[in-house]
Amino acid sequence: MNKSLPLVFFGTENFSLPSLEALISGGYNVAAVVTRPDSRRGRGQRINEPAVKKLAQAAGIKLIQPLVFDDDLLKKLASLRPEAGVLVAYGKIIPQKVLRQFKTGIINAHPSLLPKYRGPSPIESAILNGDRTTGITIMRLSESMDAGPIYAQKTYGLSGNETRPALYGELAKLAADLLLEYLPAILGGKIQPVAQNEVAASYCKLLSRVDGIINPKRETAEQIERKVRAYLGYPKTRLRLLSHPVVITRAHPAGLPAESPLVIKCANNTFLAIDELIAPSGRRVSGADFLRGYRPL
Structure with missing residues (x-):
């Protein structure tokens, strides 16, 4: 597998950081980072920059912060001629017109054992429901939420004492490790993803x-x-x-x-x-x- 092939990383939350760090330190050619726009939070409405933005800037990687998935974004992606995308906790569904920009598709690391807990709060749901295991799924992104075919999964045992911040950190590291383990075979065409069992699918909601x-x-x-x-x-x-x-x-x-x-x-x-x-x-x-x-x- 040729690591010089251009990749585009999609991520916004702190959960994304270990994976982007792993790609950079692993010698992959991260041609651009796509992250959501800066937001304002708190009583003082201070500007909050996505976690991966600072890392991308420090590494000298091209940064793209689209408000919408418009023609301008498509032109920027096309100019990079990316082999594949890697998405970890971007926070927004990627439409088909963006998926088509990547030869190998967009590879997603999701913090649950899909098809269980499709949606935005899988870590919280695993704790809330008293699950004994959770894990990471590496899949090929589809336009439907977390419904793409699966390349690999790794189970993570739960003791029943985990807090959301602690488990969030552990699964973020596991996602990075699993991406580095399987990315060469995925990009090299040595493994093909397997469709999810739609009958077994469950969903979790956006928390408020x-x-x-x-x-x-x-x-x-x-x-x-x-x-x-x-x-x-x-x-x-x-x-x-x-x-x-x-x-x-x-x-x-x-x-x-x-x-x-x-x-x-x-x-x-x-x-x-x-x-x-x-x-x-x-x-x-x-x-x-x-x-x-x-x-x-």
Whole structure:
């Protein structure tokens, strides 16, 4: 396989970084990086640059940030004469007119064992559903969401204690490793992808802040504890304690109501011990410190 063949990398999130770093350090000819436009976030509406943008600029790689997939983008891609694209966490469905620009297609690393968890929140879904395994799928991108044929998969075992940020990091590294392992054979035409089993396909949704609001009267302690781990960082697990709005950052199901200083009763007569939370002040505190510092409103 000739590493000098031009590749185009599509990626936006931090999850993309290890894969782009691996391609660069592996000696591949990354002719361009396509990433989403800068956005504004936070109260001050500060400009937020995609994670891969800074890496591409530091490596001297051509940067493309299209607002839409228009003729201008197609001309830029055509001028590169790319052999293939590599896509990791770009955050937007790639239309057929873009896919046609690549001789070998666009090769995608997706953080689930497809066809399970097609969609934008597979890592959170694996934690939320108490799965014992997850993994990475290397596939050829199609216009339908995460439905392309599969080149390879790698399983990653779960202990039941993972948080979203930690698992996100581990799977990002696994995606990079698996791309480097299989990319030579894919580009060299030595392996062909196998169609997914459509009957077994399942889907996960785009998360919003509303998903983080918990209801102890309807959710068990185990369900809420999984939410705390799955939604750590975003959308965050939110609750009102003593009439104060808080974000739960660490908790565990309690066998007895008196097991920990701060315990709430949940559905099916289960109890959740809140070990750590973000108080209204914005500080992370223990459950015991929260009880000492905040009175019922």
